Amino acid sequence: MAKMKGAIVVNTDRCKGCSLCVVACPQHVIALAKKVNVHGYPYVEAVGMEDCTGCASCGIVCPDGCITVYRKKMEE
16 A cells, blocks of 8 residues: 655745644644744744645634645655
């Protein structure tokens, strides 16, 4: 069975730092950054991208649609 490899892209200018995606991520790939965006909000960033499976839980719960999820099937 092929393994799924995922990647996320966060639109940091739109992110308000609600952390719903941090809680929703089963692989703990997302964390709140110590920096703020142009609107003064702390934003989320990917910290463990190699563990991302592309489940899209983060993208589904994001109320502002800031997260784009990509998936690729990896041959074993």
